Amino acid sequence: MNVESADQARQDPEYRKALVELLYQLADDELCLGHRDSEWLGVAPDIEGDVAFSSIAQDEVGHAVFHLERLHELGEPDPDFLAFSRGPTERRNAVLVERPNGDWAQTILRHFLYDVFDDVRAESLLASSYRPLAQGMAKIRREEYYHLLHLKMWVIRLAQGGGEARRRLEQALAEVWPEVGGLFSWGEGEAELLRHGLIQCRSDELMHRWAERVKPIFREAELLWPGLPPQPELQGRSGEHTQDLAELIRTMSEVYSSDPAARW
Amino acid sequence: MNQKERHTRFMERVERGEKIEATDWMPEEYRKLLLKLIHMHGVSEIMGAFPEKEWVPKAPTLKRKLGIMAKVQDEVGHGQLLLRVAEDLAAPLGKTREDLIEDLIEGRVKFHNVFHMESPTWADAGVIGWLVDGAAIINQAALLNTSYGPYARVLKRICAEESFHMQHGENIILALAGGTKMQRRMLQEAVNRWWESLLFFFGPVEVTPAARRMLDYKIRRKTNEELRQQFLNKYVPRIRSLGLTIPDPDLFYDEREGKWHYTPPDWDKFGEIVKHNRGPKSEERLRLRRFAHEEQRWVREAMVRSRELQTV
Numbered sequence: 001m002n003v004e005s006a007d008q009a010r011q012d013p014e015y016r017k018a019l020v021e022l023l024y025q026l027a028d029d030e031l032c033l034g035h036r037d038s039e040w041l042g043v044a045p046d047i048e049g050d051v052a053f054s055s056i057a058q059d060e061v062g063h064a065v066f067h068l069e070r071l072h073e074l075g076e077p078d079p080d081f082l083a084f085s086r087g088p089t090e091r092r093n094a095v096l097v098e099r100p101n102g103d104w105a106q107t108i109l110r111h112f113l114y115d116v117f118d119d120v121r122a123e124s125l126l127a128s129s130y131r132p133l134a135q136g137m138a139k140i141r142r143e144e145y146y147h148l149l150h151l152k153m154w155v156i157r158l159a160q161g162g163g164e165a166r167r168r169l170e171q172a173l174a175e176v177w178p179e180v181g182g183l184f185s186w187g188e189g190e191a192e193l194l195r196h197g198l199i200q201c202r203s204d205e206l207m208h209r210w211a212e213r214v215k216p217i218f219r220e221a222e223l224l225w226p227g228l229p230p231q232p233e234l235q236g237r238s239g240e241h242t243q244d245l246a247e248l249i250r251t252m253s254e255v256y257s258s259d260p261a262a263r264w
Numbered sequence: 265m266n267q268k269e270r271h272t273r274f275m276e277r278v279e280r281g282e283k284i285e286a287t288d289w290m291p292e293e294y295r296k297l298l299l300k301l302i303h304m305h306g307v308s309e310i311m312g313a314f315p316e317k318e319w320v321p322k323a324p325t326l327k328r329k330l331g332i333m334a335k336v337q338d339e340v341g342h343g344q345l346l347l348r349v350a351e352d353l354a355a356p357l358g359k360t361r362e363d364l365i366e367d368l369i370e371g372r373v374k375f376h377n378v379f380h381m382e383s384p385t386w387a388d389a390g391v392i393g394w395l396v397d398g399a400a401i402i403n404q405a406a407l408l409n410t411s412y413g414p415y416a417r418v419l420k421r422i423c424a425e426e427s428f429h430m431q432h433g434e435n436i437i438l439a440l441a442g443g444t445k446m447q448r449r450m451l452q453e454a455v456n457r458w459w460e461s462l463l464f465f466f467g468p469v470e471v472t473p474a475a476r477r478m479l480d481y482k483i484r485r486k487t488n489e490e491l492r493q494q495f496l497n498k499y500v501p502r503i504r505s506l507g508l509t510i511p512d513p514d515l516f517y518d519e520r521e522g523k524w525h526y527t528p529p530d531w532d533k534f535g536e537i538v539k540h541n542r543g544p545k546s547e548e549r550l551r552l553r554r555f556a557h558e559e560q561r562w563v564r565e566a567m568v569r570s571r572e573l574q575t576v
Binding site (some may be wrong): 007031035038039040041043044045046047048051054055057058061063064065068076079080083084103104156157158160161162163165166237251252253254255258259261262263264 | 289311313314317319320321322323324325326328330331333334336337340341343344347386436439440443445446447551555556560562563564565566567569570571573574
């Protein structure tokens with residue numbers, strides 16, 4: 001059964017609980033990655049690339065805002081509080097996106113792998129029983145389409161560029177692969193999410209769909225497919241994170257928390 | 265037509281208010297003056313991204329985070345537009361984009377004094393948007409009717425975007441001015457920090473020979489001092505209306521003369537900063553640019569090779 005509004009969702013505490021859990025995953029992934037992307041401002045390899053990458057960063061943070069607003073409608077604290085005041089154990093992003101930026105090859109490869117995942121996830125949410133989310137996803141996917149094109153182009157060009165670029169790309173692949181698996185988890189509430197029709201496919205199915213999309217691009221880039229990503233050590237969706245996230249939050253909230261009474 | 269006749273024709277066009285285009289004949293002096301001005305303008309936009317970039321990760325609300333990200337992106341985008349114009353002027357001199365950026369890293373082109381300075385608090389991010397961009401708009405708006413067409417067109421777009429930046433800055437400032445004691449103190453300290461730099465920003469009072477030539481060629485239409493007076497006219501009342509103090513006890517408006525009197529900035533100190541990159545943040549920010557340009561040359565080289573492969 002479809003749920004048309006936040007008010008309706010709030011009438012069913014179990015439904016609401018599962019939905020809130022899902023929205024935190026979406027919001028926290030996008031906020032972390034958008035924040036990391038924005039660290040490239042002014043220092044990307046060329047000026048045109050700098051401007052383009054900044055648009056991607058803004059879109060990611062914009063998507064995080066969309067999900068945080070949906071959470072607020074469901075009775076969670078206001079979006080700024082959620083973005084700036086929650087501690088690491090309350091965050092539900094995958095560990096992959098909290099990691100600091102490496103070089104341009106690592107940045108591009110991580111973002112590409114994430115964006116394919118994000119698109120597969122968004123596609124699966126188009127049929128979510130929570131209509132405000134499904135509708136938002138349709139719009140978000142239209143923006144993400146351009147990110148994917150851009151990042152796919154970058155991966156292939158870096159691979160074709162040979163020499164140092166290719167060596168760095170291969171190194172980045174070895175580095176990020178062990179943590180990619182954490183993206184696909186729906187967290188501890190997967191069964192609930194499925195039961196309520198909030199999501200339409202299990203995490204292993206999500207990973208397979210993702211792999212089918214990534215493989216052809218690896219072929220085009222002549223990158224060796226390392227096999228399906230392993231289960232990661234830390235479950236970001238359950239609030240297990242690294243020191244990197246703690247530091248990211250500390251930086252992000254430095255001004256926000258400098259004067260609790262202030263409006264900024 | 266000999267050189268002299270060409271020059272006379274050129275000056276007649278300039279006098280009539282015609283726009284000179286990139287492919288038109290132009291005196292060597294005109295090309296070099298323009299290139300110097302636009303090159304400096306372009307790299308200043310790129311270096312100008314850094315003081316605010318420091319506050320992008322720390323912007324205190326989601327709205328501010330998105331606002332400052334978009335703003336810094338615009339600055340880099342302005343740098344790109346201006347460097348495109350500069351590239352066309354530099355091409356007959358055998359210079360490329362890579363050269364224009366290397367000139368910056370090697371200290372062969374200056375960038376605006378304000379971007380050598382520290383921005384230690386969130387209020388600085390606001391003051392940069394409000395007053396530094398406010399000063400830049402006055403400078404750039406005065407260049408809108410420059411005799412060089414490509415520059416005029418790019419400036420039109422830049423000015424439109426800059427007025428958004430000023431609103432973004434003003435908005436941050438208004439929140440601080442109407443905020444807690446700590447926020448108001450932070451704001452006043454930022455204004456104190458930036459005031460002298462802002463006065464220097466417009467350049468020396470006397471009209472230098474190069475500035476005189478730019479006025480002759482109608483590259484510029486107003487003197488430094490005219491622009492500085494315009495800035496004071498616009499911003500002194502605004503700053504005061506927020507209950508802020510301007511850190512210059514000698515600042516006053518002389519009704520009879522119709523001009524502001526102010527304590528001049530330390531010309532030597534700032535001259536040293538811009539000529540030799542000796543400001544408190546010059547080295548650190550140039551290091552960032554060097555990282556972007558030199559340490560990531562491998563990315564640009566890979567792009568070139570990959571493009572060659574695709575056209576084969």
